[in-house]
Amino acid sequence: MLLSKLRDVVSIRVLRDGEFKSLGVLSHSADGLLVALYDSDYLHHALKNNQITCVITSESMADQLPSHWAIGVCEDPMDAFYKLHTYLRNETDFYWTDFDTELSPEAVIADEVYVAPKNVRIGRLSVVEPNATILEQSLIGEGVIIRAGTVIGGEGFEPKRLGGKDVMIPHAGGVKLHDRVEIQGNSHVQRASYGRFTEVGEETKVGTLANIAHHVRIGRRCKISAGVVICGSTSIGDDVSIGPQSIISSEINIEDNAIIK
Numbered sequence: 001m002l003l004s005k006l007r008d009v010v011s012i013r014v015l016r017d018g019e020f021k022s023l024g025v026l027s028h029s030a031d032g033l034l035v036a037l038y039d040s041d042y043l044h045h046a047l048k049n050n051q052i053t054c055v056i057t058s059e060s061m062a063d064q065l066p067s068h069w070a071i072g073v074c075e076d077p078m079d080a081f082y083k084l085h086t087y088l089r090n091e092t093d094f095y096w097t098d099f100d101t102e103l104s105p106e107a108v109i110a111d112e113v114y115v116a117p118k119n120v121r122i123g124r125l126s127v128v129e130p131n132a133t134i135l136e137q138s139l140i141g142e143g144v145i146i147r148a149g150t151v152i153g154g155e156g157f158e159p160k161r162l163g164g165k166d167v168m169i170p171h172a173g174g175v176k177l178h179d180r181v182e183i184q185g186n187s188h189v190q191r192a193s194y195g196r197f198t199e200v201g202e203e204t205k206v207g208t209l210a211n212i213a214h215h216v217r218i219g220r221r222c223k224i225s226a227g228v229v230i231c232g233s234t235s236i237g238d239d240v241s242i243g244p245q246s247i248i249s250s251e252i253n254i255e256d257n258a259i260i261k
Helices: 003-008 040-047 077-091
Strands: 013-016 033-037 052-057 070-073 120-122 138-140 151-154 159-162 165-168 174-177 188-190 197-200
Touching (some): 003 013, 003 070, 033 077, 052 077, 151 174, 188 197
Parallel strands (some): 033 052, 120 138, 151 188
16 A cells, blocks of 8 residues: 555645555564654654665654655654554454354364454364454464463453544454464454554463463464463564463564473
8 A cells, every 4th residue: 555545544744755555663573664754853763674665753853763764754653553453443344354263173162252253264183262352354274272261362461542532443453363362261362453463373271360462472382371361563583481470571583492381
């Protein structure tokens, strides 16, 4: 999508036109990334991300940006960015193309489970226990176990101060649970916010009362104990062990075979 096509959605002046394929924050990795840049303190972070192609920013910062970036300027870049995100989520298929929910006849799903009627896929030999909730944009592989009371694909926590009000930013991405994952009871795996997926890798086991936030990526064969909180956009490698009640802050990278007690 061209930056110039946004002028009917948000009030921006395009200084240099260009194409974007995804939205996200400065640390995200995605092809053709459109970001908001409203504070010069974060410019060095933006310059490290070679996947950024388009920026919504202020008039005062525009001259500091590289010549290969497309640039749109406005008085409140953050407000414009989130208005655009909400429009793309609610009014277009930019982030997602709907499909009817697909449940393998070989999956075992308790009668008391809620499964959204569209945008869910549950693979063969998977088990979903009573009172679990599987919301839209949840892709669940083969042999996955989701214990009682767990929520897959709920909204994440992303409040922003926009227009003088605290606003919760809608989430447009999904959740992907790879084969043979187990999520134990009363846990929550949040959908990603700007398209793409929160992911849990093959054979990873997640204990009770865990919270896995938006855009988290967990590798294969990890052991996530009870009560663990993993905050947004954190990346965890393979064969990682995280002890009970641990809190992992946002945008942390944890390498393979790490042990957190």
